[in-house]
Amino acid sequence: MAAAESPKKFFSLRFDPLLRALLMTPLAIALVGSCQSAPAGKAAIDLPDPVHSGPVNLPPAQLGLPPDPIHGQKEETKGFPVPKPPLSKEYWPCSDCHNESQPPNRTRRELKDEHTNIKLHHDEANRWCLDCHDAENRDALHLASGVTITFDESYRLCGQCHGTQYRDWKSGIHGKRTGMWNGEKQYLLCVHCHNPHSPHFKPLKPEAPPVRPQSIR
Amino acid sequence: MLTENTEIDSSDAPSGEVAETPEQKLSMSRRNFMKHSAIVAGAATAAACSTEELEKFTQKRLRELSQPELQALIKRMEADYKKKFKKDVDVRATPAAEGVKFGYALDLSRCIGCRRCVHACVKENNQSRPTPEGPHNNPIQWIKVLEMEKEKGIDLTDSNAYYNPEEVPREGHFYMPVQCQQCENPPCVKVCPVQATWKEPDGIVVIDYEWCIGCRYCMVACPYGARRFNWAEPNLPADQVNTNTHILGNRPRPKGVVEKCTFCIQRTRAGRYPACVEICPVGARKFGNMLDPKSEIRAVLESKRVFILKEDLNTQPKFFYFFGI
Numbered sequence: 001m002a003a004a005e006s007p008k009k010f011f012s013l014r015f016d017p018l019l020r021a022l023l024m025t026p027l028a029i030a031l032v033g034s035c036q037s038a039p040a041g042k043a044a045i046d047l048p049d050p051v052h053s054g055p056v057n058l059p060p061a062q063l064g065l066p067p068d069p070i071h072g073q074k075e076e077t078k079g080f081p082v083p084k085p086p087l088s089k090e091y092w093p094c095s096d097c098h099n100e101s102q103p104p105n106r107t108r109r110e111l112k113d114e115h116t117n118i119k120l121h122h123d124e125a126n127r128w129c130l131d132c133h134d135a136e137n138r139d140a141l142h143l144a145s146g147v148t149i150t151f152d153e154s155y156r157l158c159g160q161c162h163g164t165q166y167r168d169w170k171s172g173i174h175g176k177r178t179g180m181w182n183g184e185k186q187y188l189l190c191v192h193c194h195n196p197h198s199p200h201f202k203p204l205k206p207e208a209p210p211v212r213p214q215s216i217r
Numbered sequence: 218m219l220t221e222n223t224e225i226d227s228s229d230a231p232s233g234e235v236a237e238t239p240e241q242k243l244s245m246s247r248r249n250f251m252k253h254s255a256i257v258a259g260a261a262t263a264a265a266c267s268t269e270e271l272e273k274f275t276q277k278r279l280r281e282l283s284q285p286e287l288q289a290l291i292k293r294m295e296a297d298y299k300k301k302f303k304k305d306v307d308v309r310a311t312p313a314a315e316g317v318k319f320g321y322a323l324d325l326s327r328c329i330g331c332r333r334c335v336h337a338c339v340k341e342n343n344q345s346r347p348t349p350e351g352p353h354n355n356p357i358q359w360i361k362v363l364e365m366e367k368e369k370g371i372d373l374t375d376s377n378a379y380y381n382p383e384e385v386p387r388e389g390h391f392y393m394p395v396q397c398q399q400c401e402n403p404p405c406v407k408v409c410p411v412q413a414t415w416k417e418p419d420g421i422v423v424i425d426y427e428w429c430i431g432c433r434y435c436m437v438a439c440p441y442g443a444r445r446f447n448w449a450e451p452n453l454p455a456d457q458v459n460t461n462t463h464i465l466g467n468r469p470r471p472k473g474v475v476e477k478c479t480f481c482i483q484r485t486r487a488g489r490y491p492a493c494v495e496i497c498p499v500g501a502r503k504f505g506n507m508l509d510p511k512s513e514i515r516a517v518l519e520s521k522r523v524f525i526l527k528e529d530l531n532t533q534p535k536f537f538y539f540f541g542i
Contacts, residue, residue, distance in 0.1 A: 168520075168541065171513065171520070172505075172513030173324075173503065173513065173516050173517050173521065173541060174500070175500045176494075176497065176499075177513065178490060178495050179489070179490065180488040180489055181485065181489070181490050181504055181505050181506065181512070182317075182488050182505075182506060182509070183488055185490075193499070193500065201499065203385060204329060204384065204498065205331075205383065205384060205385075206330060206332050206380070207331065207332040207333060208332070208336075209332070209378070209379045209381045210335075210356070210358050210378060210379065211347055211354070211356045212379060
């Protein structure tokens with residue numbers, strides 16, 4: 001009997017007007033509070049934002065921001081056994097030329113004096129050099145978050161847009177691994193196969209076809 | 218069994234006591250004569266050929282050999298190769314590892330049909346090279362790359378293995394390399410009349426070249442056309458011999474035996490990737506242990522839509538195709 005009565009009691013309590021009013025009060029306060037705090041949050045965005053308006057090459061930690069809360073840094077910085085990236089001996093290290101004597105020119109333009117051999121065919125309508133290359137530290141790249149990374153970790157940069165390929169590369173489906181299937185292996189970097197400035201594969205000359213059975217004597 | 222024999226012997230005994238007719242006496246003596254002459258002839262043949270040849274003639278199948286017998290055989294093979302190629306050929310008999318089942322996956326959306334895998338395989342596995350000028354041309358390639366039209370899809374009958382354009386991939390075409398599918402239920406093994414081919418514990422279908430009689434039943438039974446026959450003495454120039462070999466894999470073959478892809482048994486049983494995986498310029502080929510949840514092959518099987526060739530034949534290949542994009 002008691003068990004049958006208690007839900008009834010609870011039911012009647014829930015719809016008691018006085019109790020309902022009492023229960024609703026904190027909720028109402030919370031709602032009003034959130035409405036009031038909304039303009040305050042907007043005002044915070046209106047303030048100068050170092051990430052979006054200032055130089056984009058500083059890591060969040062240096063900007064006083066917490067590390068990326070959604071993706072974290074754990075897996076990303078784990079590192080993969082990759083060989084050295086194929087940097088051109090002619091230009092590397094970049095800081096040989098791009099140093100204090102040459103302040104970075106951030107205006108988007110066609111390069112006429114140097115690096116004329118690089119023809120960008122990689123979303124060229126929307127991107128240019130300094131979207132990937134770091135203007136402050138020329139021997140590094142930077143992610144969209146502003147974190148600078150070395151050329152050894154360039155897969156993190158590529159993975160920002162090519163998420164499915166990055167996911168597959170990490171599990172060994174995309175790209176190529178060499179070495180031991182049950183032990184130490186080398187992962188090729190994205191840039192070992194794809195030219196980052198023009199990533200589409202170039203056609204190859206095929207090797208000799210098999211001999212037709214009728215021409216075997 | 219023993220009691221049965223003794224019973225038969227005891228029942229035979231009285232019949233032996235029955236007096237023989239002259240005809241019977243004559244036939245017995247003829248039989249004895251035949252028996253003796255056969256022994257003499259056999260002994261004469263044995264005396265005529267060297268002990269080495271006799272050893273080869275009385276060679277047991279590889280699967281029946283004890284460890285010392287196997288080692289002796291390997292030594293004999295290495296000596297033969299030394300004589301033939303004037304260099305040390307290392308023949309190994311590494312057994313299958315525990316808890317390993319090899320699987321292979323090929324990304325058809327990446328393959329560009331460049332045939333780098335075909336020629337890397339020829340070099341790695343000591344296949345017979347073409348000899349257009351010689352009298353016995355016996356070119357062998359274990360991998361066949363089929364060119365197909367994108368519009369028609371996977372159509373084996375209309376595919377072309379002899380394409381040779383200036384550049385690949387050709388517009389509107391895609392490429393499908395076919396090699397031994399290492400079936401779980403291999404029809405080639407079923408038809409071999411002498412059991413010279415079998416499936417190893419790690420899933421590789423292998424051939425005992427010493428025991429193969431060259432009847433080519435297996436070639437007919439294979440639905441993938443993966444087996445090749447040495448119609449003539451293989452043309453393997455001494456300077457092109459890969460000296461790292463396996464007794465069931467890439468050791469130089471004699472004339473008159475069947476051969477095929479073994480997932481580069483000499484490499485994979487030593488933990489390495491097959492030669493075709495390592496050469497592929499577009500990374501279309503994936504290899505690994507299907508029993509290891511962290512292997513690449515498992516990643517493919519778990520996250521991609523894979524398919525196998527001629528699924529309806531219930532051969533259960535361990536060679537999977539998929540479209541990675």
